[in-house]
Amino acid sequence: MEPPRSKENLARQGSRDTLNLMRKAVFILISLSLLAALAEGIVLAQVHINPWRLAALLVCLSLVLGAFVGLTFASFVKQLRHWALVSAWAAFLMPFVLLIPYVVYALGTRTFAILGLAKLTAYIAAPTALLLPDRLRRAEGAGWRDFAAMLALALPVGAGWLEGIWTWPQELYVFRPFTSVCVGAYAFLVIRNLEGVGYRLTWRKGDLIDSLSNFVAFALLAIPLGIWLGFLHPHANPISVWEIAFQFMGIYLTIAIPEELLFRGILQNFLVRSITRGPRGVYGLLIASVIFGASHLHHPPVPNWKYGILAALAGVFYGNAYRTRQRLSASALTHTLVDTAWHFWF
Numbered sequence: 001m002e003p004p005r006s007k008e009n010l011a012r013q014g015s016r017d018t019l020n021l022m023r024k025a026v027f028i029l030i031s032l033s034l035l036a037a038l039a040e041g042i043v044l045a046q047v048h049i050n051p052w053r054l055a056a057l058l059v060c061l062s063l064v065l066g067a068f069v070g071l072t073f074a075s076f077v078k079q080l081r082h083w084a085l086v087s088a089w090a091a092f093l094m095p096f097v098l099l100i101p102y103v104v105y106a107l108g109t110r111t112f113a114i115l116g117l118a119k120l121t122a123y124i125a126a127p128t129a130l131l132l133p134d135r136l137r138r139a140e141g142a143g144w145r146d147f148a149a150m151l152a153l154a155l156p157v158g159a160g161w162l163e164g165i166w167t168w169p170q171e172l173y174v175f176r177p178f179t180s181v182c183v184g185a186y187a188f189l190v191i192r193n194l195e196g197v198g199y200r201l202t203w204r205k206g207d208l209i210d211s212l213s214n215f216v217a218f219a220l221l222a223i224p225l226g227i228w229l230g231f232l233h234p235h236a237n238p239i240s241v242w243e244i245a246f247q248f249m250g251i252y253l254t255i256a257i258p259e260e261l262l263f264r265g266i267l268q269n270f271l272v273r274s275i276t277r278g279p280r281g282v283y284g285l286l287i288a289s290v291i292f293g294a295s296h297l298h299h300p301p302v303p304n305w306k307y308g309i310l311a312a313l314a315g316v317f318y319g320n321a322y323r324t325r326q327r328l329s330a331s332a333l334t335h336t337l338v339d340t341a342w343h344f345w346f
Contacts, residue, residue, distance in 0.1 A: 047208040053168060058110020060166075063101035064178045072200055073183040080190045084135055091135050095124050095186045098179060102165065109168040116165040123162060123179070126152040139194040142270035153184045154262055155252070158298070177258040184258075186265050197265040199329040203255065210321050211333035218317040218338060222310055223346075231306040232346040237346055239265055248340050256335035257328065263292045263315065264322040264331050272323075281323050289315030 047165075070076050084091035102120055106112035156162050157180050165173040188194045225266035226232030257284060271284030293312025297303040312333075322331035 004069055007299070039053065049169070053109045056105050059108070060101040060105035060175075064098070064175060064182065067098060067182045068178050069201065071182060071189065077185075077189050080186070081193060082243055084190050088132060088135070091191055092128055092132055094305060095128055096121070096182060097199075097213075098124055098182055105166065111166075111168045113164070116167075119156075119162060120165055120179070122255065123152075123156055124183055127183060128191065131187050131191045133190045135193070137193075139188075139192050139270070140271070146266075149187055149192075149225040150262060150266060153180055153187070154295070157258075158295070177254040181261055183257050184261055194266065194269065196326055197261070197331075198322070198325070199261060199265060200327050200329040201253075203329050203333060204327070207325055207327060207330040207333060210324050210330050211337065214317040214321045214334045217339040218314055218334070219341070222313055222338075225313070226306075226310055226346070229306045229309070231310060232342075234346055236345060244340065244344065248336060249345060251333060251339045251343070252336040255339060256332035259292075260318065260322065260328045260332040260335055263288055263295075264319055265328050267291065268319050268322065285316065285319040285323055289313075289319055292318075 031295035075315070080094060083094065099120060102117065103112075106116065130145045130149040130152060134143070139146075157176050162176045163171060164181075167174045185197075185199055189197060189199065207280075223232060227234070268284050268288035271287050272281045275283045275287075277283070289312050293308045293310075296311040297305065297308045299307050318331040318335050321334045322328065324330070
């Protein structure tokens with residue numbers, strides 16, 4: 001039996017860890033709020049726009065980004081996991097905190113709609129409810145609920161079902177991938193306790209090396225193949241460094257990270273755990289790449305098999321960067337380099 005003193009020490013350590021976690025959360029929110037205030041000042045100095053609506057938009061973005069960044073911290077995920085294990089109700093209700101940014105935005109911009117709130121609520125509830133029965137089990141292999149939860153994350157975004165939620169000053173796409181990442185990371189990292197996802201945003205030296213090598217290897221194969229298929233059309237337009245940098249970061253945060261979380265961090269990760277035959281990790285990587293390619297067939301002209309073939313090939317190299325580093329920042333960087341090159345030069 002553990003001595004009472006040891007229990008007290010553990011309790012104190014747990015309290016200190018929680019306090020440190022709260023301090024980090026407050027620091028992130030304050031930092032993002034200050035950046036939002038600075039951004040509002042810059043915008044208002046150049047554009048005549050309603051300051052209260054702009055403030056609501058920027059506060060909403062700050063809160064969503066706070067969750068987006070916060071879920072990359074292992075200590076934050078561990079604390080959420082602890083609360084989820086203690087109570088099934090807590091596990092189910094915690095992700096609905098993501099409704100707060102929408103309410104702030106909708107009321108501040110006067111765009112509140114019951115349908116928009118209902119769609120966002122359903123999007124949060126579906127993967128959370130699907131994975132809730134497995135919250136007490138360690139994720140070793142994929143079950144039907146895991147695949148259903150992945151579909152519940154991907155389909156609404158790809159099909160445009162989340163349109164009409166963030167509508168001021170126009171339809172804002174950026175909130176959809178950020179929300180998708182937050183919901184997906186919570187569902188699989190916290191509730192499902194899936195290890196090895198590698199949800200990170202910052203790069204290490206190894207990430208840069210592996211990402212560049214996989215990008216070059218993919219380019220050597222994909223450019224001749226894409227030109228032969230008639231999918232790629234090389235061109236050169238005058239562009240600035242700032243334009244490239246802005247596009248690069250936009251792709252990294254709103255396309256590469258969300259897709260890599262789903263297809264590599266979750267799908268490939270689960271497939272590798274589930275498929276024990278053959279070279280370790282290879283079959284899971286290939287199957288995830290084929291599914292990734294198939295997810296691009298809906299682009300016009302439907303079915304866009306040329307896009308599907310090149311996307312599947314790209315998925316092999318994204319998956320290889322992820323398999324080597326076990327970090328989404330590596331595969332997402334390869335993904336971003338490919339999409340940025342395609343956007344500007346092909």
